[in-house]
Amino acid sequence: MKKLRVLFTAVIVAALGTACGAGGGKSDADAKKLTVAASQIPHSEILEHVKPQLKKEGIDLKIEVRPDYVTPNTLVEEGKADANFFQHVPFMEATNKEKKYHIVKVANVHIEPMAAYSKKIKKVDELKEGATIALPNDTSNLTRSLLLLEDQKLIKLDNRDGNKTERNIKENPKKIKFKLVEAALLPRILDQIDLAVINTNYAIQAKLNPVKDNLFIEGKDSPYANVLATKQGKEKDESIQKLVKALNSPDTKKFIEDKYKGAVVPAF
Incomplete structure (x- = not known):
């Protein structure tokens, strides 16, 4: 009988622990995946910086590093990535016109003076x-x-x-x-x-x-801000908006200024 009481208590404690865990934040298994195609430097580094913050908000950020200026837009257009972070608006608009894509700007992040x-x-x-x-x-x-x-x-x-x-x-x-x-x-x-x-x-x-x-x-007033972009219709997606908030935060601004020391300039 004593063994049954111990077993019953253990089951209750485990159940309570699970419930508490669910209430305190999403587990890795429950986190919503958000895939972003990005250039290696500085884009993926900036995304890595905001990754812990997004994890706290239930977003599992997956960064797909791409070495070129072609595949990030293709991945978003084909639905293989939720967003990309590597380009400025004139490049995005030229790609849309040339390839009949439907990529749109979500937010400015930084300027890389050429x-x-x-x-x-x-x-x-x-x-x-x-x-x-x-x-x-x-x-x-x-x-x-x-x-x-x-x-x-x-x-x-x-x-x-x-x-x-x-x-x-x-x-x-x-x-x-x-x-x-x-x-x-x-x-x-x-x-x-x-x-x-x-x-x-x-x-x-x-x-x-x-x-x-x-x-x-180029001067720091360059109009060629690098942007977070997605496919038309996904701009208001909750996960993407959480990413925007993290990328445009005072913490990220300080990270960019401290790490790149003028080579990359915040654009928000």
Whole structure:
């Protein structure tokens, strides 16, 4: 009889423990999964920072690190990821137009000022006639790069409206040659050309310091904020809105400022 009482007590305690656990927060098994496709640096690092906070709110954040600027949007469009975090709005809009996608912005997170780097010169004035400059080959970042070169008076464009290509260059006093390359590959060919304009995430991955190593860099008022994006119709999803709140929190702002020291700037 005594053994039965002990067994009965153990069952009750276990049941109470389970009930208390359910009331104190969702278990890992109960947590809602949220998959976000992201570039490695700084995007996945920022997501890793907010991951513990989301876990407290019952969200199991899965970060799918992608090395390119193509698959994150494809994954969201095809429903294989809930959101992505790697791009600015002009790039997103160009992709939507080209591929008939339905990706929409949910929130601004940060700005990565685009910058120029070189292993051959230390000042832009040292750029020789006939020099070769490498630029990203996607429409939005090519436009952004050409505008940055115009700001340095290296070229003159027909105007500053809309997307730009080499055909929009009306003046090229140094007879610069342009090499268009996939953005991720630009740091790898830096020793093969005179100068390259590189996105900050790829510069950081290549151990380039955007603040210290640049020949020239965009101002902090750049309109190219990197955004959290999702497929149209999912913007108000509860899990995504919780992610927005975490990404746009004072804690995340401090994390970005402390970790990247001006190479990445909060945009909220």
